[in-house]
Amino acid sequence: MRYLPFTHASHFLKERDFGQKIEASFDFVRAHFKPLGKALLMIVLPTALVIGLVSAVLALQWFSTLQGLQNSTQAKNNPAAIMGSVVSDVFLSPAYISILLGALVLITTFVLTVYGYVTLRMDTAPEQEVTVSAVWQLVRQRFVGTALALVGLGVTLGVLSFAVSMVGGLLSLLLVGSGGMMAGFGAVLMMCLIFGGTTYVSVTLSLFLIIWVRERLGFFATIGRSFRLIWGKWWSTFGLLMVMLIICMMLMFALMLVTSLISSPLALIKSNGTLEGTARVGFILANALSTLLSLVIYPLILLALAFQYFNLVERKEGESLHYLVDAIGQPAPEAQPQVLLPDDEGEY
Template identity: 70%
Template sequence: MRYLPFTHASHFLKERDFGQKIEASFDFIRAHFKPLGRALLMIVLPAALVIGLATALMTLEWINNLKGLQGSAATVDKTNPWPGISNVFSKMFFSPAYLTIVFGGLILTTMLILTVYGYVTLRLETAPEQEITVSAVWRLVRQRFLGTVGALIGLGVGSMIVFFLVSMVAGVLSALLIGGSGGSRFMIGVAVVLVMSLVFGAFAYISIALSLFLIIWVRERLGFLATISRSFKLIWGKWWSTFGLLIVMLIISGVIILAITLLTSLISSPFAAATAGTDGLEGAARLSFLVATTLRSMASLVIYPLILLALAFQYFNLVERKEGESLHYLVDAIGQPAPEAAPQALRPDDEGEY
């Protein structure tokens, strides 16, 4: 079976059905495994290693703190145990490892998004015969890094504001329902269902509608609000297909994560035996747990590019369906000289052309 090389715009800008978008994601990985893999290894891998190690150290710290809390349970004031518990959790959440995970995770996510979508964008904008180098991808990552970090923070803050507003509206409606019915149990149940439906429904719709935000942000280079508007415009009428695509890719990713977890559990098997003690993890158990947790964090280089690519091909599919962008490329190509074919020597069994 012949696969698309994904070197021309027409290879990306195609109307694809549900299965073809998933297939295109794997085909793109197959066609660009080496150049995209080099970019991921040289740009994203160092950050993934740091985050993986910080995650492992934080997990060990949490385990040891919880064991210490259990060991000192006999000396804790039974009437007011919260000071001791809050002290333990404050040490966890303000530890250097946890802060490294929070800020480092944002950096890692930004670099992964820009590397994958930057490579796709450069592949679209570069001549088919020219290979995309790591330096070209790194240049794009540097140029768009701060803006993308700000965009991700803006999406997070905006989502919280919308969640708060929808919760307020749902709360007011439920209060009116309960007050109008005299506080009957049936209307209380209806109000609870209404609140949960509005809140989770709004969250689900906005999350799926903004799933195309990142590919639009990188490829079309629009402003923050313009990118949000563009994402909602493209997703209109295709919300369910995007939702289904994302769910299927998450299931596939979950299977991959499960396989990686089972493999890394073989490395960290001494951890299970070490947890029987009261002094936490030490020696070989600690080292094996650090290695296993770091490997699981590095699995993001394998898993998340598949999800990002699936969303990218959904974006290309919607752009082609609604705007027919590939026609613009064909019009621009009119009048341009055809590519020269390399001369080939005739073989003895060639009959030539007539």
């Protein structure tokens, strides 16, 4: 069976059914494993390792802090004191805020590297390879804007979720005022509105990042573009995202089995939060290994969403026709010898 080399825009801009989009994600990784992997290793991996190691060290410290609070006599008689200490010592600590900022840097770099490589591959001549320096230049140019866009996207999701919650709350109050069974129905209705509204907006905006990187629109224009493209295809996008998440979760579970050979989670529990010596080193090394191997898994989700975006663009706008028109009058590419495998039918 022959696979697309994904070296021309027309290889991306195709109408694909559900299974073909998943297949295309794996085929793209197969075809560009070396150059894309090199870009991820040289651009994303250093940041990921630093954040992963720092997170592992801080996680050990926080676990020790929580164990100390639980074991203290004063805290046992005052659960509110435990929550207050957790908020002040963990969630409001400079270390935790630094990790959040580091996570923003990592996500921004990761998204720009993957989608930057895809867009550069589409715009680069088929015989040329997309270099790490070209991807790094795109990452540097778009980093600040993309980081702010991610923050804005999070704020937008929060505001929309709050608005849906307010509407659901008002409806619930009206039903609760009626008493009886309507009170319970109002609570269920509020939860359904919150969950359903948040899910709908989250799936719709899942195309935001590929649109942002490839089409270079403004923030609100990108949001509007996401809603227009996904109109009528929300369920297929939701199903694709769920299937890819399940696949990646299974791969991550296998990854956890691998890393558990280095550091068993039971060691953390039995030590009462006081990992020492080889156990502490093993925990940190396992976290670093998990970070390294996750660079192979997480791009699959981004690529699946990218091929859904290309599928919707082709279905609604037929963008590949523009590339065919531009190719009129240009010399035909040189034919490359093909090796047919035993299961290939050939061309007649």
